[in-house]
Amino acid sequence: MQKPISKIVIVGGGAAGWITAGLLAAHHNADKGQLAPSPKLDITLIESPDVATIGVGEGTWPSMRSTLEKIGINETQFLLHCDASFKQGSKFINWCTEATHNPLQSPASYLHPFSLPAGQPQFDISNYWLPHHEQVAFAAAVSNQEAIAKASLAPKLGSTKQYGFINNYGYHLDAGKFSELLREHCTGKLGVNHIRDHVDDIHLAELGDIESVQCRSKGLINGDLFIDCSGVKSLLLGGALNVPFICQKQVLFNDCALAVQVPYDNDDTPIASNTHSTALDNGWVWDIGLPTRRGVGHVYSSDHQSDDQALEQLITYLTPSIGDKASDINPRKLSIAPGYRASCWHKNCVAIGMASGFIEPLEASALALIEWLASQVAEQLPANRQVMDTISTRVNKQFEQHWQQIIEFLKLHYVLSERQSDYWQDHRHETSSSDELRHKLALWRHHVPSVADINHRNPLFPAASYQYVLYGMRPNYTAMPAQLKPSLKRQAQQLFNENQQRTMQLAKALPSNRDLLQQLASHPFPLI
Template identity: 50%
Template sequence: MVRRIVIVGGGSAGWLTAGLMAAEQRAGVQVTLIESPDVPPIGVGEGTWPSMRDTLRRIGVSESDFFRECDAAFKQGSRFNRWVDGGAQDYYFHPFSMPQGYSEVDLPAQWQAQHPHIPFADLVSYQPHLCVQGRAPKQPATPEYASVANYGYHLDAGKFGVFLRKHCLEKLGVQYVPDHVLAIRSHDNGDIAALQTREHGALEGDLFIDCTGMQALLLGQHYGVPLISQKHVLYNDSALAVQVPYPAADYPIASQTSSTAQSAGWIWDIGLPTRRGVGHVYASGYISDDQAEAELRAYIAQTSGQTDIPQPRKLSFSPGYRARFWHRNCVAIGLSAGFIEPLEASALALVEMSASMVCDELPADRAAMDIVARRFNEAFTYRWERVIDFLKLHYTLSRRRDSAYWRDNTAETPERLAELLTLWRHRAPSRNDFNRIEEVFPWASYQYILYGMGFRSEFSRASRPRDAAIADGYFREAASLTRKMLGALPDNRTLIHHIKQHGLQKI
């Protein structure tokens, strides 16, 4: 019987997994997390999807406490600057809210026919306008986790791991072993039997979850499951990260992650209540570390006027994912399963999806484990491939030709994405293209990126005469909602201050 679950590694991945496993597991199952005091967490993943609201609620976290202890802010989507042609006025939004009427009528066809001069997201959704005005996605009276506009979070990843650990230990009964793994002991059949630790001896388990980051101590090093490189598709392999203070305590907090394209990569900009998290993701084959740092410092000086910033922290990674994620009685979650790049903040979302599936499908005994593992591997191979397609879409559609990096980025397009782009020349992305119940990115997200990047379709299907009127009704509905929300929603800093002072109403 699967009774003892041992999670190796802490940070956001380890403690989110521990929280989900402990909050909803059957009686008799014990969750233990071992975390080496010698290995600090990477701690730069600061953006989440709206799914994090469900995850935190599922493990019993107070959203008010989360805001107070994790330096959290609201995220309502992403803004992409200078990705299309590099011009100063080149930007578009990928909001978290779906277009008004997106499942009722062919909005892209009617947008292109009626209002091609208006950016697609600005016409079909209120949320880009909330982001431009720095509005929060809810009101002070809106209960915890409820929303007026769909939202995720920006957060301090280091504080988030500490917050989750405290909750797991005090509220969920997770056993915590702060120790270093020295060796891995195996059963005769090849399963992991126990982890030999420096101070606590052997820790036995029935299922081992590898959350050891890029070192992949169990799945990668012990079992030798290889990383399938994606560097031929997505070139970025380095990042420089730095924390930038606000020039004043009441400085506005951005409602979105901003991504600004550079000569050989892009710069993220995330607003927290106490600071900005800024970093340059780049391809080391196209630009040196010194050049990348110079571009990062120039961006910070331009956006804040600050030139005296700390030395950025250098991170290196190999873009790719494991050939298998669940092997024998070991499953990898988080960076041990793979990493592509931080564009669109898919890393924590994949942690949530992985931990949820392990939790929901936890095999009762070893006989069922191989069946569950096969299903898990199939599901997440598909999901990682869709992440790669979606991220590559941003690069493939760019018209920038000012550097070899941008010129080369159109040379390698995944086969499935190339097929979809052929179809989308004559119709919009639809549910027929992404028909799984839990797609990583819904087809509306593809529409936001496709048409935000300047793609135009030659719609071959004749529209029904009433489609124009129906679509126009939804366009007017989005405009009406925009006016109402801008008049009713506070700015981010005002609402976050209220939450810290008074908290939010419980649902």
């Protein structure tokens, strides 16, 4: 129990395994980006040679910039190697109704940007927008990112230092290439041991901890702490340790996806600055713009339509952009088991990524959860087994809170919709929503979403995210306040005016996504 935690075994690669390995090594074994002479941790990652990463195109949050910087990866190298582009938020198309007449009263699309509304967190401007909801969309009034993203502009200049920004941003990336880059960096620069082998068995110690894993070729591999990144199989946490899975299909119905890579018509096609999420009769389509192609996928509920019907919907979606080629697509089917494990850390095992849970990628929370949990393990690494349970208890508590908020926030998108198919009406049925969400929706009829509505620290989605979705879909949802202080009205008006001026300035100054990415090959971002 007093023996120091020094040997970490990670089972599974992909983004989950290699981000975890990178953050652990960078936090404990590196000195100013270089491997220390006497590493504290022996980190071994075991990766099956038969499991390929799904390279359909993934979206990240702005937190990925900090993660990559901690690991020590150069941003220019990352962008070029991973066929990556800039993401400034998510655009939701046709989520409100099937037919649109007045684009402000019943908006065909709205943006959930990565920037906070003007004035936040010190000053909440949303109350002062409400009287003007018929004249200007919420995101356009309080953030310049709606106009910048609509024009496919970049969030920074070529002279902006790496990982710095003018507008807050994350990335769109090729997941397969991303895993390759992380693997090369972790093994070449951070001293992570890499074993390509199958894990055939897991051996438990007398008190229930994992003692070792049995590899087909390498034999027994012992460890002090085991990280389960084995995907939906959850070989260690769900399999050997039998931690139960909490299904959420009764709340979020989508359990399938058809994913396909779509080429551009020409090399000059603008690269979208946000993920496009387009609502369909029984699900929705993601559309992610990378420099060389798009990653497109139809997420749907098998209880509401067949695979053939889903394919037909995907072909219909793609036809306007690629014509007759849409009929020739051969998408890959992905199965989704919506839900999460009752705990992510049990005994001496932590599950990260799909081994701990997965849900439809509506707000691209998967990689953000990987980053958060891998950071928690790296920053709170127990000194020995004796204190591990204390640390795991608090990590598990926040893990559950994060999952509850993710489910609530994604559900919000559905319950606000006025689309009329059975799928959408089933989503709005009160039996599929939590009491907590219903109470908040009743509250927001009279009060704007605020930090007081979020009952735990460091939430994944701040109050501003709820405002963007609520007022993007239902601009007139909240009753206008009876009285607003004149001094605060003037402050709000000044912020509205400054946002408008800033929008016009940036629209002239910022390059397009494609132009900036093309410049990087010869003019990398400055390091300082």
